[in-house]
Every structure is written in C-alpha cells, then in structure tokens.
Amino acid sequence: MTSTGTRNGSPTLDEVAQLAGVSRATVSRVVNDSPRVSPEARLAVQAAVETLRYVPNRMARSLVTRRTDTIALVLSESNTQVFSDPFFASIVRGLSARLADTELNLVLLAARGAREQEKIGRYARQGHVDGVILMSLHSDDLLPDILAGTHLPLVLSGRPLDGRSIAYVDADNTGGAVAATELLLSLGRRRVATVTGPQDMVAGLDRYAGYRAAVERSGGRVDPDLIAAGDFTEAGGMRAMTELLSRAPDLDAVFVASDPMAVGAVQALRAAGRRVPDDVAVVGFDDAAVAATSDPPLTTVAQPLGEMTALMVELLLDQIESGERSVEARVCDTSLVRRASA
Amino acid sequence: MTSTGTRNGSPTLDEVAQLAGVSRATVSRVVNDSPRVSPEARLAVQAAVETLRYVPNRMARSLVTRRTDTIALVLSESNTQVFSDPFFASIVRGLSARLADTELNLVLLAARGAREQEKIGRYARQGHVDGVILMSLHSDDLLPDILAGTHLPLVLSGRPLDGRSIAYVDADNTGGAVAATELLLSLGRRRVATVTGPQDMVAGLDRYAGYRAAVERSGGRVDPDLIAAGDFTEAGGMRAMTELLSRAPDLDAVFVASDPMAVGAVQALRAAGRRVPDDVAVVGFDDAAVAATSDPPLTTVAQPLGEMTALMVELLLDQIESGERSVEARVCDTSLVRRASA
DNA sequence: GGACGTCGTGAGAACGCTCTCACGACCGGA
DNA sequence: TCCGGTCGTGAGAGCGTTCTCACGACGTCC
Numbered sequence: 195m196t197s198t199g200t201r202n203g204s205p206t207l208d209e210v211a212q213l214a215g216v217s218r219a220t221v222s223r224v225v226n227d228s229p230r231v232s233p234e235a236r237l238a239v240q241a242a243v244e245t246l247r248y249v250p251n252r253m254a255r256s257l258v259t260r261r262t263d264t265i266a267l268v269l270s271e272s273n274t275q276v277f278s279d280p281f282f283a284s285i286v287r288g289l290s291a292r293l294a295d296t297e298l299n300l301v302l303l304a305a306r307g308a309r310e311q312e313k314i315g316r317y318a319r320q321g322h323v324d325g326v327i328l329m330s331l332h333s334d335d336l337l338p339d340i341l342a343g344t345h346l347p348l349v350l351s352g353r354p355l356d357g358r359s360i361a362y363v364d365a366d367n368t369g370g371a372v373a374a375t376e377l378l379l380s381l382g383r384r385r386v387a388t389v390t391g392p393q394d395m396v397a398g399l400d401r402y403a404g405y406r407a408a409v410e411r412s413g414g415r416v417d418p419d420l421i422a423a424g425d426f427t428e429a430g431g432m433r434a435m436t437e438l439l440s441r442a443p444d445l446d447a448v449f450v451a452s453d454p455m456a457v458g459a460v461q462a463l464r465a466a467g468r469r470v471p472d473d474v475a476v477v478g479f480d481d482a483a484v485a486a487t488s489d490p491p492l493t494t495v496a497q498p499l500g501e502m503t504a505l506m507v508e509l510l511l512d513q514i515e516s517g518e519r520s521v522e523a524r525v526c527d528t529s530l531v532r533r534a535s536a
Numbered sequence: 537m538t539s540t541g542t543r544n545g546s547p548t549l550d551e552v553a554q555l556a557g558v559s560r561a562t563v564s565r566v567v568n569d570s571p572r573v574s575p576e577a578r579l580a581v582q583a584a585v586e587t588l589r590y591v592p593n594r595m596a597r598s599l600v601t602r603r604t605d606t607i608a609l610v611l612s613e614s615n616t617q618v619f620s621d622p623f624f625a626s627i628v629r630g631l632s633a634r635l636a637d638t639e640l641n642l643v644l645l646a647a648r649g650a651r652e653q654e655k656i657g658r659y660a661r662q663g664h665v666d667g668v669i670l671m672s673l674h675s676d677d678l679l680p681d682i683l684a685g686t687h688l689p690l691v692l693s694g695r696p697l698d699g700r701s702i703a704y705v706d707a708d709n710t711g712g713a714v715a716a717t718e719l720l721l722s723l724g725r726r727r728v729a730t731v732t733g734p735q736d737m738v739a740g741l742d743r744y745a746g747y748r749a750a751v752e753r754s755g756g757r758v759d760p761d762l763i764a765a766g767d768f769t770e771a772g773g774m775r776a777m778t779e780l781l782s783r784a785p786d787l788d789a790v791f792v793a794s795d796p797m798a799v800g801a802v803q804a805l806r807a808a809g810r811r812v813p814d815d816v817a818v819v820g821f822d823d824a825a826v827a828a829t830s831d832p833p834l835t836t837v838a839q840p841l842g843e844m845t846a847l848m849v850e851l852l853l854d855q856i857e858s859g860e861r862s863v864e865a866r867v868c869d870t871s872l873v874r875r876a877s878a
Numbered sequence: 879g880g881a882c883g884t885c886g887t888g889a890g891a892a893c894g895c896t897c898t899c900a901c902g903a904c905c906g907g908a
Numbered sequence: 909t910c911c912g913g914t915c916g917t918g919a920g921a922g923c924g925t926t927c928t929c930a931c932g933a934c935g936t937c938c
Contacts, residue, residue, distance in 0.1 A: 203602070204663075204687075206924055217888045222926060232886060252662040253604070254924035256595040257893045260545070264664070266643075277625040286619070286646060294652060299659050301608075302644035304628060310636060317641050320594040321546075322606070429829055487771055548894055559918045564896060574916060596894035599923045885934080892927085898920095905914080 205246040214242035225250055256321070264299035265510060266323040268314055270335045271306065279426060279454065280482035281499075285329060285351065288503030298324075308336055315340035325510045327351060333394040347513035349506050352396045359521040361513070363505045367397050370495035370528030371404025372411075374449045374477040377493070377530060379412050383447035383475055387420035389434040389459055391451040398426070401451040401479060420445060424455045431455025435462035447475040447536065453482040456492055460535070475536035490534035498526050547588040556584035567592055598663070606641040607852060608665040610656055612677045613648065621768060621796065622824035623841075627671060627693065630845030640666075650678055657682035667852045669693060675736040689855035691848050694738045701863040703855070705847045709739050709821075712837035712870030713746025714753075716791045716819040719835070719872060721754050725789035725817055729762035731776040731801055733793040740768070743793040743821060762787060766797045773797025777804035789817040789878065795824040798834055802877070817878035832876035840868050 207225075211218045216235050223231050224239040231239075242248070256262045267289060269282070277283075290300050301323070305311040315337060318326055325347030328337055333355045341348050342360065350362035378386045388405045391398025406416050419442045422434035431450060435458065438445060450456035456478030460470050468474045470490055478485055481496035505524045513520050549567075553560045558577050565573050566581040573581075584590070598604045609631060611624070619625075632642050643665070647653040657679060660668055667689030670679055675697045683690050684702060692704035720728045730747045733740030748758050761784045764776035773792060777800065780787060792798035798820030802812050810816045812832055820827055823838035847866045855862050 207926095208924080218925085219888060219890095219927080220886085223887090226926085230886060235886080249658070249661050251599070251924050252664060253595045253598040254893090255926075257593070257599055257895085257924080258926045260893085262595075264659070277619045277628070278622065280620065283619040287648070290646060290648065290652065294655075299655065299664075300646075302646065304632060304642075304644065306629075306632065310632065313636075313641065316591070317606075319591050322594060322641075429826075484771075549896095550894080560895085561897080561918060561920095562916085565917090568896085572916060577916080593894055596923090597896075599894080599925085600896045602923085879938105881936105881938090883934100883936080885932105887931085887933105889930085890928095893925085895923085897922090900919085901917085903915085903917105906912095908909100908911085 204251070205248045206251070207248075210239065210242045210246055210248050213246060214238040260321075261514075262322060262324050263297050264301055264323050265293075265514075266301050266303050266318060266326040268303040268305060268318075268326055268328050268337065269330050270311060270328060270332070270337045271304065271330045279452075280484065281452070281480050282330065284482075284499045285503055288499055289327070289507065292504055292507045305337065311336045312340065318346055319344050324514050325349070327506055327510060331355060331395065332392070345519070347510055347519065349510045349513075351502075351506060353400075353523070353525075355394075355396050355399075361509050361520050361522045363502050363509065363524045363526070364396070365497035365502065365526050366528050367400035368404040368407070370479060370497070370530075371401040371449065371451070372408045373528070373530050374479065374495050375405050375408035376412070378447040378449060378475055378477060378536060379408065379414075381447070381475055381536065385417075385420065385442065385445040386414075386447040386449065387422070387438050387442060387445045389422055389424045389431055389438065389448060389450040389455055391424060391426050391455075393423060398451060405449050417442070424451065424458075426452045426455060428454045428458040431458030432462045433458075435459035436466070439463070439466050439468075445474060447477075449477050449479075451479050453478040453480040453485045453492060453494055456494070456535075457484055457488050460488065460490075460492075471534065471536050477530075477536045481531050485531070485533070493533045493536040494531050495528050496531050497528050502526050546593070547590045548593070549590075552581065552584045552588055552590050555588065556580040602663075603856075604664060604666050605639050606643055606665050607635075607856075608643050608645050608660060608668045610645040610647060610660075610668055610670050610679065611672050612653060612670060612674070612679045613646065613672045621794075622826065623794070623822050624672065626824075626841045627845055630841055631669070631849065634846055634849045647679065653678045654682065660688055661686050666856050667691070669848050669852060673697060673737065674734070687861070689852055689861065691852045691855075693844075693848060695742075695865070695867075697736075697738050697741075703851050703862050703864045705844050705851065705866045705868070706738070707839035707844065707868050708870050709742035710746040710749070712821060712839070712872075713743040713791065713793070714750045715870070715872050716821065716837050717747050717750035718754070720789040720791060720817055720819060720878060721750065721756075723789070723817055723878065727759075727762065727784065727787045727789070728756075729764070729780050729784060729787045729790040731764055731766045731773055731780065731790060731792040731797055733766060733768050733797075735765060737768075740793060743791075747791050759784070766793065766800075768794045768797060770796045770800035773800030774804045775800075777801035778808070781805070781808050781810075787816060789819075791819050791821075793821050795820040795822045795827045795834060795836055798836070798877075799826055799830050802830065802832075802834075813876065813878050819872075819878045823873050827873070827875070835875045835878040836873050837870050838873045839870050844868050 207218050207221050211221045221239050303314050305314045327349050329351035353364045354360050390402040422438045424430040424434040450459050478492045478494035481494045485492035485494045549560050549563050553563045563581050645656050647656045669691050671693035695706045696702050732744040764780045766772040766776040792801050820834045820836035823836045827834035827836045
C-alpha cells in the first residue's frame with residue numbers, strides 16, 4: 195500500500211491537508227482558528243477534518259507550545275477520607291465549573307504516602323500539567339517541597355504550614371472560629387468545649403487557635419478537659435464528643451471544627467441524653483450541605499467556597515500566563531450562619 | 537551567548553549528553569535502562585543527570601512511543617456525590633495501590649453534564665491517556681458512546697446499561713441482593729421492603745432485580761408499597777425509609793441497596809421508634825467501613841473490591857499491551873456479612 | 879504605472895525524544 | 909591469519925505539531 199489515508203493510528207495534520215488540498219500550515223491555522231485563512235480554505239479544511247475525524251495530537255502540540263492546557267488538583271492525603279469530606283467535593287465542583295468554559299482540563303491526583311507523592315511530583319515535573327493546586331496538606335507532606343523545587347505554577351488551598359512562601363488561598367479559619375466561640379459565649383454558655391480538627395493540618399490548627407483566642411479574650415481560661423481532637427470525619431466527631439462528655443459532663447456548648455464532625459457530635463450528645471441546643475449548644479464549621487439538613491439544622495461558619503475556588507484558579511492562571519511563580523496570598527472572610535443548633 | 541547549559545527551560549537529553557561526553561542515544565539508553573551500555577558511560581550519564589536535575593520530557597517521549605503511561609479513572613457523574621460514596625473511595629484506593637509499583641500514573645477525571653463529558657472525551661482522544669476506566673455510569677451518559685468510537689482501551693466498572701459490548705468488571709449485584717433478601721425471608725420476616733438505588737444505574741437496577749427475584753421465588757408477591765427509591769446517599773436512605781414507614785407501617789425487614797443508605801434508614805427507623813433488628817431487620821450492600829462501625833453494626837453484602845480493581849487494571853493493561861479492544865466481562869461473587877442488624 | 883502594504887499561503891525548521899542502522903573494536907574458532 | 913559474532917556507540921531519521929519566513933497576488937496611493 196502506498197501512503198493511504200487509512201492507517202492504523204489517528205489521522206494527522208498532513209493527511210487532512212492532503213484531502214483538503216492545502217498545506218499543513220493552513221490546516222493548523224484553521225484548527226487553531228487563526229483569522230488569516232480564506233473562507234474557501236477554511237471550509238475545505240473543516241470538511242476534511244470532519245470526514246477524517248481528525249483530532250490534534252496533544253503530545254506533538256505540547257512539545258512545541260510547551261503548554262498542556264491541563265491543571266492538576268492534587269490531594270495530598272494519606273487516607274482516602276478526603277473524598278468523603280464535603281469540603282473537598284465543593285472545591286472540585288467549584289474548580290471544574292470555573293474551568294468549564296475555558297480550554298483547560300482538570301485532573302485529580304491522589305497521593306497516599308511518600309512513594310506516591312514522589313510519583314505525582316514526577317508526573318507534574320515531566321510536563322503533564324501547566325500548574326497545580328495542592329489541597330488538604332498535612333505537615334509531613336513532601337509535595338510542597340518537591341514542587342517548590344520546580345518552576346511549575348503552584349497554588350495551595352490553605353496557608354502553608356511551615357511558613358514557606360507559596361501562593362495560597364485560604365479562609366479566615368481563625369476568625370471564623372473566634373466568631374463561633376464568641377457566639378456560644380454570648381449565649382451565656384459557661385463551659386464551651388471544642389472538637390478540633392487534625393493538628394497537623396492548617397485548618398485544624400487555626401480553628402483551634404481561634405477557639406482559644408476567643409475563650410481567653412472573654413476572660414475565661416482554656417480548660418484541657420474541654421478539648422478533644424477529631425479528624426474531620428463524622429465518626430471522629432462522635433468519638434471526640436463522647437470523650438468530652440466523660441471528661442467534662444458539665445459542658446454546655448461545643449465548637450466543632452467541621453460539619454461532618456458536628457453531625458457526629460450531635461449524635462453522641464443525643465446518645466448521652468443531652469438536648470441540642472437546650473442542654474448543649476453546637477456550632478460547626480464549613481456550612482456543608484449536611485449542616486442545613488441535619489437535625490437540628492446546624493449553626494455553622496460558612497466559607498465563601500465559590501470565591502475561594504475562583505481565586506485559586508485566578509492565581510494559578512496568572513502564574514501560567516506570566517511564567518512566573520507568585521507568592522500572593524488571599525484570605526477570605528467567613529460568616530456565621532445561624533440555624534437551630536446554637 | 538552560545539548554546540550554554542543554563543537555558544530558561546529544563547535541560548534536554550542533548551545537554552546531558554554533552555556534559556557526560558556521550559551521544560544523545562547513549563543517554564536515552566541509560567535513562568530507559570537498556571542493558572547495552574558500558575558501566576563507565578552509565579556512570580557518567582547518571583552523574584550528568586544528577587547535576588542537571590534532568591527530567592525527561594514526557595511529551596517528546598510520548599510523541600514517539602505513542603504511550604503516555606497514564607490511565608484515567610473517569611467518574612461520569614452529574615453531581616459530586618460520588619465522592620462521598622465510600623465505594624468510590626475504595627476503588628480509587630484499590631487502583632492506585634495496584635498501580636503503585638508500576639510505571640503507570642492514575643488521573644481522576646470528573647464529569648458533570650454533557651459539556652464536561654465531551655471535554656473529557658476530547659481529553660482522552662487527544663492522547664493524554666493510554667486507557668480509561670469508566671465508573672458510576674448512568675443511563676444517559678455520553679462517555680461510553682464517545683469513547684467507544686475511539687480505539688482507546690476501555691474498561692467499565694459495572695455492566696454497561698445498554699448491552700453494548702465493552703469490557704467490564706462487576707460484582708454479582710443481583711446475586712448479592714437475592715442472598716440478602718433471602719436471609720431476611722429466612723429469618724421469618726413476612727413484610728420485606730427495599731430501598732433501591734437510582735434506577736438509571738446498573739447497581740441500582742440489579743440490586744432491585746435481585747430483591748424482586750428473591751421475593752417472587754419465595755412465593756410472595758412484590759408489593760409496590762414496600763419499595764422506595766434512594767440515591768445511594770445517607771440522606772436519601774433516610775428519606776426513602778421514612779416514606780416506606782408511612783406507606784407500610786407493618787414492614788418488618790428492609791433490604792437497602794447501599795450501606796450509606798442503610799445508615800440513613802436505621803436513623804429513620806429509630807426516629808420512628810422501631811428497634812433494629814428486633815422490629816425491623818436491615819441488610820445493606822457494599823460492606824463499606826461504616827457498616828462495621830454503625831450502631832447496630834450492619835449486616836451487608838460484601839463485594840471483593842480488591843479483586844475487582846485488580847481485574848479492571850488487568851483487563852485494561854491487556855488491551856493496552858495488545859493494542860486491541862477486548863469485550864471481556866468479569867463478574868465477581870459477593871458474600872453476605874452477618875452482623876447485628878439482621 | 880510604479881512603489882508599497884496587506885493578505886493568504888506554503889516550505890521548512892524547530893520541539894525533545896526514541897530507535898534503527900551502521901560502524902569500529904574486540905573476541906573466539908578455524 | 910582470517911572470518912564471523914557480539915558489544916558499545918553515534919549518526920540520523922522520524923514522531924505530529926507550531927511558527928517564522930518568504931513569496932506571489934492583490935489592492936491603494938501618489
């Protein structure tokens with residue numbers, strides 16, 4: 195056979211050009227819709243593209259343009275529980291909505307353990323993506339280190355734990371926690387406990403710091419018996435609440451550092467015969483969907499997720515556009531959402 | 537400046553070759569560890585790679601090898617609830633564990649709506665991935681269609697809804713549902729209800745079919761009042777159970793088509809003052825982590841997830857290896873896990 | 879009617895890699 | 909001594925794009 199059109203692989207630019215009776219360059223122009231093409235040529239090419247079912251080869255294109263038009267959202271999480279966190283789902287939804295009418299593709303990469311994190315680091319460095327958004331960081335994560343060593347545009351979801359200079363977008367976790375705790379205090383509650391998030395994550399740390407600050411500012415003292423650690427899961431919240439109840443049966447309010455944990459806490463409270471909010475007032479964090487539908491509906495701290503995802507994309511796109519790493523930080527205000535639990 | 541080593545971008549093979557004093561071909565051989573390299577050359581190259589921090593450009597490599605060494609797991613789901621489904625998390629965990637010690641990378645793609653599905657289809661067709669695993673399919677999904685039109689290796693998680701010939705791996709959903717329902721019947725329960733999954737998903741359909749089959753086989757009749765539709769979420773399970781209770785207050789058992797829904801159902805039951813399993817026996821499906829920890833621990837149907845993910849990878853890899861689409865189907869046996877809820 | 883833009887087009891050189899092929903160097907067997 | 913084989917190596921041709929240039933064919937303006 196001579197060089198027929200029907201080869202094993204997909205059709206190439208050359209084949210389209212041949213069929214359309216123009217040069218490779220013209221086909222390329224049509225495909226990337228450059229204005230400098232005559233209507234006739236354009237039509238001919240479009241027809242050829244159609245009949246050959248031509249799809250440009252991205253590898254070849256990326257090789258010369260040095261762009262892949264895809265960005266990665268990497269979840270640097272050792273266990274798969276992130277997936278069950280509604281916060282994460284919201285971020286993914288927000289990101290892909292934001293990217294929907296751009297040329298950009300979004301890929302999710304999940305990393306558990308050092309080995310996989312290195313694999314992901316390699317993946318990113320090899321030029322598969324134009325930039326990465328890193329979320330759900332723990333203090334022992336390697337990825338910020340690995341990626342900081344490259345020129346890859348990078349944005350963190352959440353303030354970097356070690357003070358490293360990397361662009362990031364975060365909610366004012368501390369401020370939100372202060373507001374939540376102060377609400378509880380202003381309600382006349384005297385024994386305000388807290389279920390914290392993981393203390394190796396910035397959201398866990400900051401929300402705990404906010405709680406402490408509010409308690410101290412009110413003239414109270416921070417009682418260790420009123421503090422229990424959770425892990426942002428419902429089951430963890432239930433466990434922590436049970437523990438709290440046994441250590442401080444007289445508590446009359448609790449600030450829970452995430453809504454899924456708050457749901458678990460309410461269950462534990464109920465199991466112990468306490469009424470919410472009559473006996474114990476509860477405030478959560480995140481304003482997840484579950485907060486509105488749980489029983490009772492949860493008073494919680496809302497983060498402007500839409501704004502945050504939009505900012506992340508903006509920061510990343512700026513870096514990609516300019517070719518320069520930025521270290522811009524954006525912290526978004528939170529707001530208290532009053533419902534029935536406090 | 538002449539062609540110095542320090543350019544703006546990353547170092548290339550040529551630069552490494554120059555530094556090591558060998559040819560490009562030799563460097564390539566070392567990088568892909570071909571045996572035909574003398575120890576001295578190998579050492580020199582490795583040193584050069586080290587000092588230049590050389591990372592091969594995947595685009596260039598893929599362009600010639602026609603492989604990307606990455607496979608995609610695509611979630612063709614219109615709402616982001618998949619993420620909260622523990623089944624999904626298990627699949628992701630299983631897949632990446634299975635791929636951990638291979639060269640293969642795993643990327644997750646999430647598609648909501650026709651527009652994004654087309655975008656993902658394009659992404660896949662453009663040569664970003666060597667193969668795709670499709671999960672969580674609904675009947676109106678475009679992706680099987682879009683991808684079936686390509687030569688891309690493809691494996692479905694779950695039997696294709698429209699009988700199309702595509703390789704797939706599935707659990708014996710029908711068999712599992714039959715076993716669950718028969719257990720309930722064998723316990724002497726006379727009014728066995730069901731909370732189904734979405735009826736546009738094969739797991740929802742098959743588990744419902746299994747329930748019907750078991751009821752009919754036992755000589756009973758399928759009572760519409762005993763059937764309510766859920767959506768595989770906890771909230772949906774709660775809603776459906778509440779509905780069931782109002783339509784058929786005399787029910788004494790319920791087969792719930794997923795564990796998260798079963799957890800919701802138990803809550804609804806409890807809210808209505810029914811004891812589990814004394815008043816109403818409950819069987820779930822999936823053997824999710826939550827099944828063991830919920831109160832009471834759930835009797836449920838376990839799927840061999842590890843086996844299933846291994847099979848998906850195997851089927852996909854076979855296709856990639858051979859360059860041929862296969863239509864092989866593998867259905868894995870389920871097993872009943874007896875706990876306290878039935 | 880000649881000089882000068884603009885406009886559509888094609889030739890051809892990249893991009894960074896892999897892979898075939900040829901070529902010397904070396905070895906063992908006749 | 910010569911021949912055939914292996915072994916390490918390098919030259920060079922691709923892979924399918926984009927993009928810079930150069931080049932004719934037009935106007936348009938003096």
